[in-house]
Amino acid sequence: MKPQDPLLHVLGQSVYVDDLPEPAGMLHAAVFGSPIAHGLLRGLDVRQARAIPGVVAIVTAADVPGRNQIGGMVQDEPLLADGAVHFVGQPVACVVATSREAAHRGVAALTADIDELPGVFEPREAHRLGQLIIPSRTMARGDVDAALATAAVVVRGQTRTGSQEHLYLETQGALAVPEEGGRVRIVSSTQAPTAVQRAVAGVLGVGMHDVEVDVTRLGGGFGGKEDQATPWAALAGLAAWLLRAPVKLVLSREDDMRMTGKRHPYDADYAMGLTGDGDIVAWQVEFFQNAGASADLSPAVLERSLLHATASYGIANVRAIGHCCRTNLPPFTAFRGFGGPQAMFVMESALDHAARVLGVDRSVLQQRNLTRTGDVQPCGMPIRSDNAVRTFEQVISQFGFAAKQREIAAFNAANRRFKRGAALMPVCFGISFTTTFLNQASALVHVYTDGSIAVSTGAVEMGQGVNAKIQAAVAGVFGVADARVRLESTNTARAANTSPTAASSGADLNAAAAAQAARAIAERLKSHAAALLECPESAVALADGRVTAHGAATEWTFEKLAQAAYFARVSLSAQAHYATPGILFNRATESGVAFAYHVFGTALTEVTLDALLGTYTIDRVSCVHDVGTSLRRDIDRGQVEGGIVQGVGWMTMEEVVYRDGKLQSANLGTYKVPDILAAPALDVAWLEEPNAPSHVTGKAVGEPPLMYGIGAYFALLNAVRAAGVAADGMLEAPMTPERALLLLCGERP
Amino acid sequence: MPDTAPPSPVAVAPVLITLQLNGEPTSVAVPPHWTLLELLRYGLGLTGTKQGCDKGDCGTCTVRIDGEPQLACLTLALEVRDRHVETVEGLGVGGEPHPLQEAFARVGAAQCGFCTPGMLMSASAYVDNLTLQDDPVVRREDIAAALAGNLCRCTGYTKILQAVEEVAQVVLDRQREIEESTAEEP
Structure with a gap:
């Protein structure tokens, strides 16, 4: 039992923010979020809240000594609402009390006077209204218009992918302790200690050297604590600074789900041109990214979508357009994959469309078009590996794809109620921050x-x-x-x-x-x-x-x-x-070597659908993954397995539902993530690569496996079709049992 | 500046209760509206038991009450009066980690670690209830059923299943050895 953290975890001795010994005189904070998605903030009635025993202070924008601004990429995110509210749950005030209970009572007793304004929740609508966070971007290569005009087959369509709640099991939180000489020490559950430090220093109007941020470990992050950990640390820091007392702010699960951003929902338009043999000659895609109310990391997420517009395929003529659309929802943020999964879903949907038109299996088109050495990515970066092809071929041979397809066809012919489906999902994912200086x-x-x-x-x-x-x-x-x-x-x-x-x-x-x-x-x-x-x-x-x-x-x-x-x-x-040597991506020209390298892999997903009820099981996901010469393959296996299940969740059972900007799926009773019964059996095999480029710890492994989950969607789609349903409308994820049932009933969900 | 007001005392008087806590007789004053989770974390300083959702959905607060896995966030502290509460801190035996703790750490079943204490308490109830007579085989379905109330967002569950399966197999093997050695006696 050598490794530090696992041993402490199993003994119950690992300390997370909420487990820290409480310093003397520590106060608790809770956050009052806007009940309205969009409006003018006229005032806040604090009288009742102030009368609650234990409530010590109610902190608002007016109390900020420095700048009331925590935006990272774009300075468009106030720490506390000032004059206007832009999403339900946007922090308006912070109640500080002698107990967590009193702080929450204080929040419940606050009322805000807000003149409601119309809200915009759909990215296409925001785009129509010109509500863009950054100017739209285009990454192009070759001549897509000419290639579409001359292609033997052209398919055009639209897709939608939903959001996803990170559901790190440890909610957001921070403990701020004022120290001598005007210094503040903050223990934060953040993936970005420097972002917290910079934001707190700005809010307090002090130097970054006056703020110390310390992070021991996180109870899960998945991107959800990259920018989105900052507000809670900054609020704790602000309250501690104002009151000269230690302040802890740990979000309740419901507050966390309501107030924090999640994976970006995307709408997309696509046009794909192919030869009669199924070679992709043109790919045009236009992403409408739902960015939420402020920029957060959305421009960078959109950038990665553009860079992954061709997914795992080599395509000479490409035009990828991205719109970063401002809506009245919480700021959507980083989530494992960071725009890559959304882009790959569009591509796989188009391949599904093309396969129907050409009358071939989708896997045939996938295999024909896999990217290989010498191909050039939309940004101009060359692909330096044949590992897309190698992993694809290894999955087919090692896991007996052809035999499985025959077996599934026989099963489906013999069963009326239950239908099985399988799908292959190749992944090609660029490793590096696309914002070069972060590397x-x-x-x-x-x-x-x-x-x-x-x-x-x-x-x-x-x-x-x-x-x-x-x-x-x-x-x-x-x-x-x-x-x-x-x-x-x-x-x-x-x-x-x-x-x-x-x-x-x-x-x-x-x-x-x-x-x-x-x-x-x-x-x-x-x-x-x-x-x-x-x-x-x-x-x-x-x-x-x-x-x-x-x-x-x-x-x-x-x-x-x-x-x-x-x-x-x-x-x-x-x-x-x-x-990192050798990388430079130029946003002005939308070109350059954006990544140090790419990680490849392919997964085979098998599912069984109850064609009467729309319920299903994800039976098995088998993959061949490219991790290079890893120092710790045991750890890598855990990352691959966890990533697959999280990706399957995004594509199947996890459905974030907003109605008029209010989160309907605001707890684990209404938002389902895979439990142990829903998790598929997993076979993880490694691509052995004798002359792999050397990396100190092996190739990066955190994000790429998540995108294997996309295979679950298309395996289910195949099972739906095995029930005799065309399912030829717009593809929309997640494929919840409800959506599967509507498809089976011939409804457009 | 913020509005300030002096802190007020808690309105409801605490109740003194006794219980067995990880094998030790314990008496503690409990505000009557507290959950067992609040008692453990705030009253007794046992922070190994985690608060994940406070609504009985995630399983991170799982403890054992008289041997049965229960959710501490849905149990009133007063309900454990004179009962035996076991938490992750008491899972080890004689200063040594429980075999499940050893297996979880060794196979990598704990990643971020936040679900681990609750997961271990559910798993330990399953393992402790294994008997050769009732069911001589370790089945993944049974393990999954025992852990169905505990969410994990990191592992994809495979290594958790593997760890529990290994320990369950050892437990049954040991029972089988004991049975065989007893049968051999004249």
Whole structure:
């Protein structure tokens, strides 16, 4: 039982924000959110709330000493509503009380005077009205108009994908403690400590060095705590600053679901041109992204949709257009996949359409058009791998796709009520932040005189195992057991200007920085050992916890060497900075090398549908995944398995429902995520690649597997069709049992 | 500046109750409107039991009351008077982790860790109730049924199933050994 976090987790000793020992005099905060989706805020009646025993203060926009602004990419998000409200749940006031209960009572007793204005909830409507967060963007290559004009077959249509609640099991929260000299220390459940630090400093009107943000771990993030953790930390920080007392703000599940943004819903128009043989010659797609009320990360999410417009396929003539549409819903935000899944769904829907017109199986078109070395992405970046083809072929052979299809056809011929379906889903996902400057990380490594090692980086542990990977990378450099390396909390005083732990790149960036710092110390140690052993430096190595000379173990253990180096006044600490080489994406020209590399994979999904009820089981998902030479395949397997089930959830049972801007699916009674009974059996196989490009920890693995879940939608669609239904209308996800039933009844859902 | 007012005392007087807590006799003063989850986390400082939804939907607050898995957020603290409450902190035996804790950590069944304590309490109830006489086989369906009230957003459940299956198999094997050695005696 070596790894730090898993052992603490099972013993119940892992500390999350809400578990921290409460500092003396700590107050609790709760947030009053707008009950109206759009309106002018005339005033707030605080009289009743103030009379509630235990209520200490009611903080509003007027109390902000600095700027009432927490927008990251675009400065369009007030911390507390000022003059207007733009979505239901938008923070209007923060009630601070001596107990959590009193704070919530205080919130319940507040009433806002709001003149209601018409709300806009659909992205196409927002687009018509010109409500765009950034100017629309186009990424194009080749001549799509000419190719569409001359293509043997052209299919045109529309698709819709729904939102998705992150449902990290630990809700958003932060604990802010005022310290001497006007400093504030904030423990936050955030993927982006620096974003919190910057926002709090801005709100308080102090320097970033006056705000320390510390993160030990998150009870799940999935992108939902990248920008969306900031408001709660900033409110706790503001209240602590104003009241000179520690303040904890932990959202209830319902507040969290109502007030925070989720995965972006997308509407899309597509046109695909193909040859009679099924080669895609033209692809035009127009995304209408529902961005919600403020920018949050929406422009970056949209950018990734454009960059993934061709999904896993090599297409020469492409035009991808993206509209970032402002609506009166909570600001939609990062969620595992970050615009990639939405783009891939449109492509797979078009392939489904084309396959119907051409009278072939969708998998035939998929296989013909898979991207390979030499293809060029819409941004101009070349594809440098044939792994799309290799994973696709391996899934077909390893999991017996042809035999399964025959088996399913026989089953469907013999059964009237139950119908089975299968679908293949290839994934090609670019690794790097598309915002180039974010592709940097720093690390601070200390070796103590007893030979124990401590590492601080900008990476946030949220269950993805980034700490264990960094630990393994650093232990490898020093030739010691992993257990000798401790990962410190992520702290802005030890790792400054951190990029969010996001874009699947946390391990890539931070393990590289940590290994670099470790190497600097190891070189000093080896140099000192060479002097002690009177042998050339090149003959010295660190392995198995000791110094070796000319490949033979010496009497110098690692700890003895560390101590000796200290007495010889050799520095046992190093800080290092890593920046991903070779990437540069230019937004002005919509071109460049956006990614360090691509991750590939293919999944086969099998489902069984009850054609009478519309209910179904996702029976099995089998995949071949490309993770390179990983340091910790056990951790990678967990990421793949969890990603698949989350993706299947997005495509099937998870349905976020707003009515007039009010969230109807605001708790787990009305919003269903896969439980253990709904989870499919999973077969995860790896693509073995002898000459894989080297990455410190293996290829990034956080996001790509989520998109295997899209296969569940098309497997269900096949099962619906096996029941004799055409299902040739607009494709809309998720395929809830309700939607499946409507399709089976021949209704347009 | 914000409006400030002095804190007021809690209106309802706490009630003193006794219970067995992880095997130890415990007496504690409980505000009568508190849930067991509030008592554990705020009154007794046992933060291993998590608050995930407060509505009985997610299972992160699962504890065992007289051996049965129960949701602490839907149980009034006063209901556990003179009963035995077990939490993740008491799951280990004699200072050693419970075999389920060992298996969860080893196979990677705990990722972010937030669902883990509740998951372990449901799993331990399942494992403790396994008997060779009732059912000599470990079935994934039975494990899934036992864990159906505990949501996990990280793992996709495969490793959780694997961990519980391993321990369940060991438990049944041990029972079988005991039975066989008893049968061999004259």
